[in-house]
Amino acid sequence: MINSEHGLLEGLHEVDWAELGHAYGRAQDVPGQLTALCGQDEAAREGALRSLFGNIFHQGTRYSASPYAVPFLARIALAGPRPVRDGALRLLTRLAIDWHDEYDLPRGIDIKAWRAAAAELTMDEALAWYDEQMAAEPDEERRHRIREIRAEWAAGRLMDSRASALLSYDAVRTELPGLLALLDDPDPVIRTGAAYLSAWFPEEAATVLPRLLDRLRVENSVTVTATAMVAAGLLGDITLTSRLSPHLDATEPLIRWAAATALARIGSADDSTGLGTDLTGHVIAELAAAAADAPKPDIDYNEGDIPGYISRSLLSLADHDRETVLCGVADCLTLMPDNHTDSTAKTALAVAFAEPFHDGLPPFTELTEGQQRLLRALVKAGPWGAYGKKFEEDLGSLRLPDTRAALRVYVGLSNDGHDDRTRCIWG
Incomplete structure (x- = not known):
């Protein structure tokens, strides 16, 4: 049996978990949960x-107990029972970045921006804000609740979400x-x-990149190779071009x-030369x-x-070949999750429509192929009615038809209300 005697949980009971907090209060239950992870x-x-x-x-929220759990989870990921090592590794990833892997x-x-944002609110400022709230609150019950929350802040069990997340991120960075x-x-x-x-x-990056590139030289798993290569791209710079570009012609x-x-x-x-015209075109x-040809991957990036992810990458290169980018994004839209x-x-x-149509909406056939394919895809897969109808407002600001029915008519589809969204081949 793998347990604290083997070092995985050494020091577990030296942490004052009762003085730490998590989503449901004090963290006294965390030691038992970590111990159970190492059981049979x-x-x-x-x-x-x-x-x-x-x-x-x-x-997605991290708490005062979160970074204290990280060293134990790291040991479990390295040497714990086989069935829980992957789970521990996934939890470490979430404790570090929550869903930055989607929206970043x-x-x-952008760790510099994250650190700057986390530094904006100091403990003294937070406590002063709660003092103001208590002084202005006439209801004793509400004032008591504010007092309790202030006490949690003062004890270090609560903090600004950006700062608490950064503590967990840095705890994982240490490991x-x-x-x-x-x-x-x-x-x-x-x-x-x-x-x-x-x-x-x-x-x-100086430590991680060489390890990733070493892995790429010997790896025989397609999924590991793809994951490591994307990771190298997220950490590296233009000097990696010659190492990565041959893989554009891989069989897989x-x-x-x-x-x-x-x-x-x-x-x-890259702020200077970029990849060059030919290589950018190849990319x-x-x-x-x-979007149309790749098999269903077992990849975590962008929540799978x-x-x-392809659409975001394409749009970052739109200045180089707008039409191909728009056609690729149109293909992606009907394959993406609604959210x-x-x-x-x-x-x-x-x-696609950098400037609104000041002289009136042209016939659909006068749009470029990329514009046409994008609008057809948006009929099928646009976020209609979501997010406070912001999508409809975006269409209207460009002088485009701003209802699904109107856009269907404009692009030449029958307005029967049928949801003809393409089946997602990835999911």
């Missing part, structure tokens, strides 16, 4: 992992050098998880997608082809929504 009871392990996801990482793509984590050993783990699932985790620490479609994704990020992030062509189409639709519309 499969049901208990699964329950403990679910509990930890729910209390120290609750809907395709550029990756990252040791966790990089998992890039060489015999289990490809663990290697994939380690490559994915490593993608989000640009301050550690998923590896071609990963190479194009990595190079798109590198090229769009755009591979990304545009990937690879068409959504991911909003930002893509907004950005794509801005690219």
Whole structure:
């Protein structure tokens, strides 16, 4: 039996968990959950992992107990019972970045901006704000509740969400050098998880990138290769171009997608020469082809929504070949989950129709092919009626038909109200 005697949980009871908090109050239950992760009871392990996801990482929020759990989870990921190592690694990733891997793509984590935002609210400012609220609140019951929350802040059990998230991020960053050993783990699932985790620490790029590139030289798993290549692109710069560009001609479609994704990020992030005209064109062509041709991947980036990731990468290169980009994005839109189409639709519309039609809406046939295909895709997959009808407002501001029925008529589809969204080949 693997337990604290083997070092996984050494120091667990030296932490004053009762003085720490999580989503449901004080964190006295965390030691028992971490201990259960290391036990032999499969049901208990699964329950403990679910509990930890729910209390120290609750809907993306990190708490004062969260960073204290990180060293133990790192040891479990490295040497715990095989059935829970992947779960521990996934929890470490979420504790570090929550869903930045969705909304910070395709550029990756902007850690400088995150640190600046976290520093905006000091403890003294927070406590002063609660003092003001108590002084202005006439209801004793509400004032008592504010007093309790202030006490939690003063004790360090609550803090600004950006700051508390950053503490967990930095706790995982501290463990990252040791966790990089998992890039060489015999289990490809663990290697994939380690490559994915490593993608989000640009301050550690000098350490992480050589390990990722070493992995690419010897890796035989398509999924691990693709994950590591995208990670290298998120951390690297233009100097990696010659290392990654040969993979654009790989046999496996998923590896071609990963190479194009990595190079798109590198090229769009470069402030000087970029990738060059020919290579940029190759990257755009591979990304545009990937939406229709790539197989269903077992990839975590963008919550597994690879068409959504492709669209973001394409749009970052729109200045180089607007028409091919728009056609590729149109293909992606009908394959994406409904909740991911909003930002893509907004950005794509801005690219396709940089200026509103001041002289009236032209006939549909006078639009470019990219504009036509985008509008047809938006009829099928636009975020209609969502987010306070902002999508409809975006259409209206461009002098385009701003209802689904009107847009269907404009693009030449019958207005029968039928939802003809294409079946997602990725999901």
